[in-house]
Amino acid sequence: xxxxxxxxxxxxxxxxGYVDHPNDPGGATKYGITRTTLARHRNIQPANxxxxxxxxxxxxxxxxxxxxxxxxxxxxxxxxxSGLAFCLFDFAVNSxxxxxxxxxxxxxxxxxxxxxxxxTHAAIKAALNLRSEGYLIEQLxxxxxxxxxxxxxxxxxxxxxxxxxxxxxxxxxxxxQSNSSKTKxxxxxxxQGYKTYITAALMLLVGVAQLAGVEVPxxxxxxxxxxxxxxxxxxxxxxxxxxSVFN
Numbered sequence: 001x002x003x004x005x006x007x008x009x010x011x012x013x014x015x016x017g018y019v020d021h022p023n024d025p026g027g028a029t030k031y032g033i034t035r036t037t038l039a040r041h042r043n044i045q046p047a048n049x050x051x052x053x054x055x056x057x058x059x060x061x062x063x064x065x066x067x068x069x070x071x072x073x074x075x076x077x078x079x080x081x082s083g084l085a086f087c088l089f090d091f092a093v094n095s096x097x098x099x100x101x102x103x104x105x106x107x108x109x110x111x112x113x114x115x116x117x118x119x120t121h122a123a124i125k126a127a128l129n130l131r132s133e134g135y136l137i138e139q140l141x142x143x144x145x146x147x148x149x150x151x152x153x154x155x156x157x158x159x160x161x162x163x164x165x166x167x168x169x170x171x172x173x174x175x176x177q178s179n180s181s182k183t184k185x186x187x188x189x190x191x192q193g194y195k196t197y198i199t200a201a202l203m204l205l206v207g208v209a210q211l212a213g214v215e216v217p218x219x220x221x222x223x224x225x226x227x228x229x230x231x232x233x234x235x236x237x238x239x240x241x242x243x244s245v246f247n
Contacts, residue, residue, distance in 0.1 A: 083176030
């Protein structure tokens with residue numbers, strides 16, 4: 001699954017099916033999609049013109065489109081590290097994209113306008129260079145829980161919200177850890193490649209030097225043509241291996 005599908009599966013598991021809790025300000029909801037959001041998606045105004053039965057019979061495929069258009073795209077989930085995107089997406093679903101983005105913007109110390117733009121992306125990148133992805137996930141989860149505790153419905157829904165934040169945090173950290181491991185492996189492969197290129201370059205230099213009549217210690221008996229051919233073979237073989245690893 002890609003990042004969006006992974007995050008969406010988590011949201012569907014958290015939200016469940018149709019509910020219409022009297023204390024929930026969102027009213028009739030299915031898969032976490034409120035009546036108001038569904039009406040907006042279907043261009044129905046005001047929202048109460050949309051019968052609750054339409055919410056009850058909404059298909060998961062329509063909910064998926066709504067989540068991608070109104071939640072995943074506003075947070076620029078595809079342009080964020082997948083663990084952070086996972087955490088921010090669930091926050092956006094639970095409390096709105098603007099709230100989630102403003103909380104992240106406060107963490108990376110940029111103006112809180114609730115929109116993901118180049119300034120916010122640059123600040124996130126800078127923060128990730130100073131701290132780990134996991135650190136941002138931890139801080140975002142902490143700030144999210146603090147926000148939820150201030151809501152007047154916390155006494156009713158607080159226990160479930162705490163479980164949700166904890167579950168989201170745990171899964172996001174696992175994804176971030178996996179990203180970190182992959183990055184370290186790729187860096188090692190890349191660094192090891194330099195050793196290969198240096199060896200090949202030295203072999204090539206020795207071969208060219210011997211062609212020019214320069215005697216090189218410890219290589220006097222080497223076959224010049226073979227040495228040059230082997231150097232080129234190593235370079236091209238290494239290039240092919242690196243492309244297969246990073247593509």
